[in-house]
Amino acid sequence: MLRQYELIERVKEYDPDADEALLNRAYVYTVQKHGSQKRASGDPYFSHPVEVAGLMTDLKLDQDSIITALLHDTVEDTLATIEDIEANFGKDVARLVDGVTKLSKIEQMPENERAAENLRKFLLAMSEDIRVLLVKLGDRLHNMRTLHFIKNPEKRQRIARETMDIYAPLAERIGMYEYMREMQALAFEQLEPDAFQTITGRLEQIRKQDGGQVDAIALQIKQALAEAGLQVEVSGREKHPYSIWRKMAERHVSFEQVTDIFAFRIITESIGDCYRAMGMLHTTWQFIPGRFKDYISTPKSNGYRSLHTSLIFDNSMRVEVQIRTRDMHHRNEFGLAAHWAYKQNDTPDGSVGWLRDLIEIVDASHDAEELLEHTRMAIYQDRIFAFTPKGALFQLPKGATPVDFAFAVHTDLGAQTVGAKINGRHMPLRTVLNNGDVVEIIKGSEAEPQMSWLGFVVTGKARAAIRRAVRLKERAEVAELGGKLFDEIADRVPAKIGKKAIREAVKRLEMHDAEELMYAIGAAEVEDRDVMEALVPGCTADFEDEAPDWSKRDKAISIRGLTPGVGFKLAECCHPVPGDRIVGTRKTGEGVEVHTIDCLTLASGIDSDWIDLQWGKRSHGAVGRLRVTLYDRPGTLAEMAGIFAKNHVNVMSLQQTALDHPFTSYEIDLEVQDLAHLTRMLSALRASDAVAHAERG
Template sequence: MLRQYELIERVKEYDPDADEALLNRAYVYTVQKHGSQKRASGDPYFSHPVEVAGLMTDLKLDQDSIITALLHDTVEDTLATIEDIERNFGPDVARLVDGVTKLSKIEQMPENERAAENLRKFLLAMSEDIRVLLVKLGDRLHNMRTLHHIKNEEKRRRIARETMDIYAPLAERIGMYEYMREMQLLAFEQLEPEGYKTITDRLAKLRQQDGGQVDAIALAIKQALAEAGLKVEVSGREKHPYSIWTKMAERHVSFEQVSDIFAFRIITDGVEDCYRAMGVLHTTWQFLPGRFKDYISTPKNNGYRSLHTSLMYENSMRVEVQIRTREMHQRNEFGFAAHWAYKQHETPDGAVGWLRDLIEIVDASHDAEELLEHTRMAIYQDRIFAFTPKGALFQLPKGATPVDFAFAVHTDLGAQTVGAKINGRHMPLRTALNNGDVVEIIKGKEAEPQLSWLGFVVTGKARASIRRAVRLKERAEVAELGRKLYEDIADRVPAKIGKKALRLALGRLELEDEEDLMYAIGAAQISDLAVMEALVPGCTAEFADEVPDWSKRDKAISIRGLTAGVGFKLADCCHPVPGDRIVGTRKPGEGVEVHTIDCLTLASGIDQDWIDLQWGQRSQGAVGRLRITLYDRPGTLAEMAGIFAKNHVNVTHLEQTQLDHPFTAYEVDLEVQDLAHLTRMLSALRASDAVAQAERI
């Protein structure tokens, strides 16, 4: 563990103007607050924040970052408060500590919710200050280095999985490759212990047998470049064990079949020398087509710049080579942290768009599981490049479609997408984009995101936006149904309901506005009697013992407005139920067919007589038709059937109409009491995790 004077000396080496007294006070504060607390290793707990502060000095961060690292666990694990931090160390440090600190209640949450809430907290905080993320990554890296001291295997694996899924990709996304590689290696050891041991043992054996082969290849590369007049540094290394493991998994090959075990890095004086070195290598050794990548002219989103190529060395050995300048190398290894240290504490321009997308995802995600899913998509690293017709460049994950591209350009453009041209040709929206594609989005003013898009989009931003739009549409539909039901409720109270009565009712029901009330009624979150009582207190005394039981109602259907003895049937095209506004159509010599007033079939009924009809006795027996889209996974059909049973409806017809993974669509005919009953059935379906979408046909 770093001693107090050693930490101060490290900071003063790169920041002579740092406030030594304040740093000393922070060191003493964390030691005093953590007191006799111990880590799983048996070391004093304060050794952890001190080591995290040491990691921040390696990144040459400012004194507020060092103090934040020292204090980052005091609020969570001691009696210290944010107010104490602000009083002793100022508002900036207090804000940073608050951004990094994990709230104690998070530790009691289920796994996904805990990870999601932790992620949500510092994503929002780092949008204001990237130092929150830098300290958080340092905190996680040191925890991973000491993970082996935790005796509970399940807990070790949980922390390792969270690191692999969230923190390592985040480190990569901001260009901190040193952190990413070490996190992946330590997590890999916990998650795949047999695979880790096998690969590290093979690498150790290879190291013993290679007879200095890595050094020999590095020397050969350096000599070839020197003969061309290039002064460079060349280093060689074995590939990262986790990188080898992923290659074995992707290619379905054994360790012996992974031919590009070795990687070499060439450091040059300038950008021009990078391209000259690449030309020398490609003329000296055979290069592998399709393996050349120019991240200098087209950097990654995180600012990474380098030339990549693969060569066929002697004895058919494949080696990977990276060529970059010294400045690029510093930036590539430490990413945004390097920029922060050298560019006077400014957040890099490349971070702005990515951070904005992450915050949109946080806002659009409905629950913890969605947030994790969307964020993982947003931070994974395999990318392609696509262009707008005007030449603007956008980086997207592999497998991205025109819909992903549209949402990447702007959320509103994605929402209005109706078609796309790829390289001038009309193509389906589910088409996967390739590197260099020019994508033109065709939009429509009345268009809206489609649920089916979730079957092929791959970016977190697109998925979050689509799901949010679908939820808002469903909410509007439920509120509209609730408004119709409210009119019936208001007619049943012994008073005329005006704006004042409605405003007072909202207060009694603790609802924000009229729209919330209509949604609550439509979603069956509040009973008719509760609404009546809120509108006119005391008016429901006579209904106190009334308990609706749909299963005991009469099943006769009666229609008012028909001539005595005239037969009728409910139309199959619109499936009217009591509560719908209805009309009848009749051809000479035939009975009356009952339609909803907005039935599309009525538009073609020119040769038929129209009859104004009304429902008679409100009774069960009418059939409503629904289109229900389920997630295509085990148990969802059974869950839907359970919802039908719980709501006392009879299923008269069930037909699967579409199977498009990950969704399955059904058309279902349900025997219901009336429109209110059908509305509550829809609300129950929409509330289920098994149901992606439910609507009346």
């Protein structure tokens, strides 16, 4: 553990103007507050915040960050309060400590909620001050280094999984590869102990057998470049066990088939030397086609810059080579933290431009699971580059489509997308983009996101925006249905209902406004009886408690407006039910076919006579058709069947029409009494978590 004077000396080395007295006070404060508390290792608890502060000095962060690291557990684990922190160390430190404390508190929540809320807090805290994330990553790295002291294996697994899924990718996303690699290695050891032992054992064997081969190759590279007049530093290393294991899993190969186990790094004096070194290597040794990547001219979204290539040496050994300047190397290893000293008061710059997208995802996500899904998509990297017609560059995940591209450019452009040109050719919206594609988005002012897009988009930003738009559209439709149902409910109360009665009803039902009431009625969140009672208190006293069992009623359909003796049938294209506005069509020598007034078949034109029709009094009992899209997961079909049973409808037919993961679509014919009955059925379906979309067929 760092001693007090050692920590102060570290800070003063790179920040001579740091307030030594304040740093000393913070050190003493954390020691006193944590007192006799112990860690699982048996060490004094205050050793942890001191070590985290030491990690922050390695990043050369400002004194407020060092003090935050020292105090980051005091509010959660001692009697200290944020007010105490502010009084002793100022508003900025108190705000940073509060941000880190909130992140830590979330870790006691249920697993999925905890992970999702952690991400939510991360993103919001990062948007205000990136130092919150830097301190939290230091906190997690030190906890991972001491994870083996925790006796409970399930707790070790949970912490390791959370580190692998959230903290390591976030470290990568801000370019802190040193943190990312160590977190992954420590988490991998806990999550896959057998694989870890096997791979480290094989690497140990290679180390014993290679006879200094890595050093020999590094020397060959350095000599070849020196002969070309380039002064460079060359270092070689084995790839990390987790990196090898992931490559084995992705390529479905054994350890022996992983050829590029060794990697070499070349540090040059200038960017020009990087490209000269690359040319020299490619003329001296055979390079592997398709493995060259230029991240200097086109950096990664986290600011990473380097040249990558793979070479084959004399003994057929394949190795990966990275070439970069000294400044690039420092920034590549520590990312945003490496140039914090130059941007202390700035908001996150272009190197973390993805943060804006993540903040949008926070706003658009419906629940914890959805947020977790969207943000995991956004923080994992395996990228391609695509261009607008004007040459603007956008980085996207592999598998991205024009719709993903449109949302990456701007959320409004994504929402208005109707088509796309890829390299000048009209292509389907589900087309997968390739590296270097030029994408032109065709938009329409009346267009809106389609739920079917969820079957092929891959970015979290696009999925979040589409789901939000679909939810808003569905909410409007549900509220419209609720308005129709409200009119029917209002007809059943013994008074004329005006605006005043509706306002009073909204208050009695503890809702915000009439729109919320209409939505609640349409979504079957409130019973008819409760609405009637809210409109006219006491009016339901004599009503029966049981809902009518429509399935036990006989059909009784009559049509007014027909010539006596003329037969009729209900059209199968629109499935009219009593309560719909209807019209009849009749061809010579045939009976009358009854359609809904808005039937698409009528709109397309029918060569027949039209007859104005109405339902006869007390008409009830007909077959209505619904198109329902369920989430493709166990139990959703059973839940839908339960909704049918609860609403007393008979299922006449059910046909699967589409399977487009994560959705399954069905066309369902139901025996219902009238439009109100069918509308309630639709509302009940739309209110279910099992149902993604429901509409009349």
